[in-house]
Amino acid sequence: MRFLLGIVVLGLVVLVGALAWAMRYDAIPALAAAPAANTFSRAVLEHGKLMTGMGDCEVCHTRPGGEPFSGGLALPTPFGTIYTTNITPDVATGIGGWSLEAFTRAMREGVDREGQYLYPAFPYIHYTLTTDEDIAAIYAYLMAGVRPVNYQAPETKLPFPFNIRLSLAGWNFLFLKKGPFEPDTTKDEDWNRGAYLVEGLGHCGSCHSPLNIIGGEKGGASKFAGGQAEGWYVPPLNTASLAPIPWSANALVNYLFDGWDKQHGITAGPMTPIIRHLYDQKEDDVYAMAEYLATFQRPVEQAKVDEVIAFARAREWNPDSPPKPTDPALAKGATEFGRLCANCHKINGQPLPLGMTTTINMPDARNVARISIEGIRPPPGSRDRSMPPLTIRDEDLEAILLFMRAQFTTREPWPDLKGDIAAVRAPAAH
Numbered sequence: 001m002r003f004l005l006g007i008v009v010l011g012l013v014v015l016v017g018a019l020a021w022a023m024r025y026d027a028i029p030a031l032a033a034a035p036a037a038n039t040f041s042r043a044v045l046e047h048g049k050l051m052t053g054m055g056d057c058e059v060c061h062t063r064p065g066g067e068p069f070s071g072g073l074a075l076p077t078p079f080g081t082i083y084t085t086n087i088t089p090d091v092a093t094g095i096g097g098w099s100l101e102a103f104t105r106a107m108r109e110g111v112d113r114e115g116q117y118l119y120p121a122f123p124y125i126h127y128t129l130t131t132d133e134d135i136a137a138i139y140a141y142l143m144a145g146v147r148p149v150n151y152q153a154p155e156t157k158l159p160f161p162f163n164i165r166l167s168l169a170g171w172n173f174l175f176l177k178k179g180p181f182e183p184d185t186t187k188d189e190d191w192n193r194g195a196y197l198v199e200g201l202g203h204c205g206s207c208h209s210p211l212n213i214i215g216g217e218k219g220g221a222s223k224f225a226g227g228q229a230e231g232w233y234v235p236p237l238n239t240a241s242l243a244p245i246p247w248s249a250n251a252l253v254n255y256l257f258d259g260w261d262k263q264h265g266i267t268a269g270p271m272t273p274i275i276r277h278l279y280d281q282k283e284d285d286v287y288a289m290a291e292y293l294a295t296f297q298r299p300v301e302q303a304k305v306d307e308v309i310a311f312a313r314a315r316e317w318n319p320d321s322p323p324k325p326t327d328p329a330l331a332k333g334a335t336e337f338g339r340l341c342a343n344c345h346k347i348n349g350q351p352l353p354l355g356m357t358t359t360i361n362m363p364d365a366r367n368v369a370r371i372s373i374e375g376i377r378p379p380p381g382s383r384d385r386s387m388p389p390l391t392i393r394d395e396d397l398e399a400i401l402l403f404m405r406a407q408f409t410t411r412e413p414w415p416d417l418k419g420d421i422a423a424v425r426a427p428a429a430h
């Protein structure tokens with residue numbers, strides 16, 4: 001009896017302790033007005049602008065057609081729709097009343113000024129690594145470099161139990177490793193700078209790593225093993241990379257700056273705004289990111305590279321003797337590809353051989369299907385490489401995809417082309 005009572009009491013103590021721990025955040029008093037612009041030096045504001053770009057704050061905190069940073073973008077998650085907030089310096093509807101202390105707490109611990117837990121759709125598990133100096137610079141830029149906008153973003157209303165924000169205390173306990181970043185002394189300065197940016201403000205893993213069932217990023221061998229974003233497949237950035245030619249540091253620099261590399265092709269979809277912001281960054285920083293990421297890649301062996309290039313060239317569309325597959329399913333695709341795509345995608349055409357691209361090697365056809373329908377609007381560094389949106393009937397697209405996979409790779413056919421096309425056509429995917 002006494003033993004049982006002991007267990008009950010112990011249980012209660014642990015419960016109350018956990019609850020007290022979860023509820024440990026107080027409100028931080030609001031400022032009457034956002035700090036005046038002359039509080040911050042020009043150098044700090046410029047640095048803050050770059051770091052804000054590195055964090056892609058504007059990408060998530062701007063709804064289509066809305067003013068920059070004023071929030072209201074709907075982010076569909078498996079737990080329901082989460083709306084981004086207004087982070088302009090408007091006191092009533094934005095973060096104008098937030099002190100640097102409150103802002104730092106949000107970036108490091110995912111807690112808002114009032115002491116409420118924020119959903120991890122806000123990638124604070126990455127931003128936590130950011131140094132005090134960089135957080136202060138971002139704060140300065142948001143307060144003094146961004147125009148205040150009076151706009152109340154829609155309230156996020158997730159279904160029970162996800163509406164209980166206190167439960168995020170448990171999530172944070174599992175997944176939040178509080179920063180700032182600590183350098184690995186066995187590695188050089190560039191590697192550490194790259195790790196700081198990729199793992200921190202760059203939050204690359206939030207798309208490029210698979211998620212577990214409660215939305216935490218998988219680590220270990222699954223780190224950078226590929227994921228999903230906004231209805232797009234996100235390719236792996238580790239030794240499981242699907243790029244036919246492994247990524248070297250130089251190729252990564254080209255891709256991260258310009259969204260294009262001559263051995264890998266072009267960026268598309270949700271990666272485009274990321275590249276758009278990397279384009280403005282300091283060269284040293286992007287080199288450091290590439291150097292860090294390169295340590296996750298397969299080694300580049302010249303003989304294999306030559307093999308891939310030879311294969312890809314041999315399989316390109318030759319207008320003088322277009323491929324004539326005997327399999328009727330492939331023949332229809334060849335005809336449609338010839339009609340809709342081969343004006344540009346052909347031997348010595350402008351786009352690089354499709355057989356060299358990651359996109360054609362992905363486990364599903366959603367990205368290729370999306371690109372075929374929506375075209376490509378490249379970021380500034382490769383502006384001349386745009387592909388127009390095309391009008392294609394579903395059955396023609398299906399035939400084209402079937403043909404492309406057989407023509408440009410040695411992989412198995414894509415397993416569910418109808419499903420992939422339906423997913424791309426569904427309005428909810430956007």
Ligand code: HEC
Pocket residue numbers: 051052055056057058059060061075082083084085086087094095103106112113117118119120121122123127138156201
């Ligand atoms: C991947 C999308 C995404 C990115 C990128 C992002 N945020 Fe957010 N942010 C969110 C979401 C979603 C919320 C709301 C979370 C909630 O309601 O719990 C949020 C909330 C916030 C809040 C709390 C505001 C409030 O009123 O409660 C701040 C501050 C913030 N973000 C700052 C930033 C900064 C600074 C950056 C760039 C370094 C950034 N965010 C980048 C998605 C994002």
Ligand code: HEC
Pocket residue numbers: 198202203204205206207208229232233234235236237241242243252255256264266267268269270271274289293358359367
């Ligand atoms: C919002 C989600 C998202 C974020 C954040 C993101 N990526 Fe991507 N990334 C993608 C998608 C989607 C693609 C595939 C684009 C395509 O189909 O062409 C991609 C492609 C890439 C590729 C090309 C890989 C290949 O084999 O073709 C590289 C390299 C890359 N991303 C690096 C990064 C780095 C570095 C960061 C962080 C600075 C980052 N990404 C952040 C979504 C994201």
Ligand code: HEC
Pocket residue numbers: 264265266267337340341342343344345350351352354357358359360368371372376384385386387388390400
């Ligand atoms: C008007 C010219 C044009 C037409 C027509 C066209 N494309 Fe493209 N496509 C491009 C350009 C330019 C790129 C950018 C890639 C580059 O320059 O390397 C591109 C890129 C792509 C990519 C991404 C490759 C990568 O680098 O990951 C795919 C997939 C693709 N096109 C498929 C198609 C398909 C399928 C069709 C026909 C249904 C088609 N394209 C029609 C010009 C075109």
